[in-house]
Amino acid sequence: xxxxxxxxxxxxxxxxxxxxxxxxxxxxxxxxxxxxxxxxxxxxxxxxxxxxxxxxxxxxxxxxxxxxxxxxxxxxxxxxxxxxxxxxxxxxxxxxxxxxxxxxxxxxxxxxxxxxxxxxxxxxxxxxxxxxxxxxxxxxxxxxxxxxxxxxxxxxxxxxxxxxxxxxxxxxxxxxxxxxxxxxxxxxxxxxxxxxxxxxxxxxxxxxxxxxxxxxxxxxxxxxxxxxxxxxxxxxxxxxxxxxxxxxxxxxxxxxxxxxxxxxxxxxxxxxxxxxxxxxxxxxx
Numbered sequence: 001x002x003x004x005x006x007x008x009x010x011x012x013x014x015x016x017x018x019x020x021x022x023x024x025x026x027x028x029x030x031x032x033x034x035x036x037x038x039x040x041x042x043x044x045x046x047x048x049x050x051x052x053x054x055x056x057x058x059x060x061x062x063x064x065x066x067x068x069x070x071x072x073x074x075x076x077x078x079x080x081x082x083x084x085x086x087x088x089x090x091x092x093x094x095x096x097x098x099x100x101x102x103x104x105x106x107x108x109x110x111x112x113x114x115x116x117x118x119x120x121x122x123x124x125x126x127x128x129x130x131x132x133x134x135x136x137x138x139x140x141x142x143x144x145x146x147x148x149x150x151x152x153x154x155x156x157x158x159x160x161x162x163x164x165x166x167x168x169x170x171x172x173x174x175x176x177x178x179x180x181x182x183x184x185x186x187x188x189x190x191x192x193x194x195x196x197x198x199x200x201x202x203x204x205x206x207x208x209x210x211x212x213x214x215x216x217x218x219x220x221x222x223x224x225x226x227x228x229x230x231x232x233x234x235x236x237x238x239x240x241x242x243x244x245x246x247x248x249x250x251x252x253x254x255x256x257x258x259x260x261x262x263x264x265x266x267x268x269x270x271x272x273x274x275x276x277x278x279x280x281x282x283x284x285x
Contacts, residue, residue: 001083005092007138013089014140022049026141026168028132031055032072033081036176036184040145041085043173052139053082054091056098060106061127067271072189091139098134106130109156109163115251116152116264117275120241128153129160136168145171149183151262151277155251175276177203183276190272194237199269201234206278209263213280218257220245231267241266241273248279257282 004010017024025048027040044051055078062068075092082090106126112118113125136144146154158170176184181203182196191199209227217223224243231238245254248262257280264277 001087002089003079003092004089005094007093007097010091010138017050018140024048024050024052024139024141026135026139026144027051027053028135028144029053029055030057030071030186031078032074032186033078034184034186036147036149038081038085039176040147040173041082041087044143044145045086048143050088051086052089052091052141053087054135054139056093056131058127058131059095060099060130061124063121063123072186107133107160109160112156112159112251116242116244117266125156129156132157133160136166141168143169143171145173147173147175149175149275151264152251155249185274187272187274190270192270195270198235198237199274202265202267202274202276205230206263206265206276210278210280213257213282218282220255220257235267235269237269239268241268
């Protein structure tokens with residue numbers, strides 16, 4: 001496995017792969033790997049000849065009061081984990097090489113970026129789209145993989161790829177969870193034992209909502225009220241950012257679940273902001 005930090009060296013490696021007709025797969029990450037990241041690497045290993053993992057904590061997607069400076073980092077550990085998954089290259093560029101002096105160009109994807117996480121984190125998806133497009137240009141992948149935990153991000157990136165005619169196939173991967181259901185996230189490291197125990201109830205609430213829908217509760221206000229009550233009682237240390245029921249492709253809010261819907265939640269527990277979601281479906285018999 002190679003660690004490449006300089007863009008000219010990456011370009012040289014990419015050109016060599018392309019000249020040999022190899023299929024390149026990209027796994028974009030901000031590092032501090034957990035089993036969710038490793039699952040993405042394993043999935044890409046099965047589909048690509050060459051697997052590149054980018055490891056870059058992107059300052060453009062952090063707000064001024066957010067945790068860019070304290071975001072968990074452990075490069076040596078990450079390199080060892082990536083090598084164990086059969087990764088070919090870990091790309092670790094410096095911020096000053098990615099964002100040159102007087103950088104002025106950013107990518108935005110319309111209304112999809114203004115709801116859910118985008119509503120409470122203005123500019124977040126502009127930063128995400130900009131770095132993803134940069135990585136696509138630098139790594140020239142045939143495939144790129146993203147986790148469904150960041151469902152809104154996945155929808156936005158697919159839209160960007162369609163709109164800008166980017167020749168990259170986007171693969172999505174199911175959420176990887178802890179045994180108690182908590183969605184794996186690098187920010188889980190912020191939780192103390194009491195907070196960690198409560199955090200598992202984010203997913204348990206989503207499972208409750210799924211059961212309620214199966215029993216006929218398809219009116220969104222009623223469903224959200226039941227779920228809010230569950231969270232109030234079971235996550236007393238939590239502060240809800242949002243709880244929404246939306247169309248899974250358009251992210252438009254729903255008033256009633258008639259077919260497929262995405263239940264999406266973001267919650268602060270301590271200094272960790274945790275997100276989760278569940279795709280539900282109403283089966284008309």
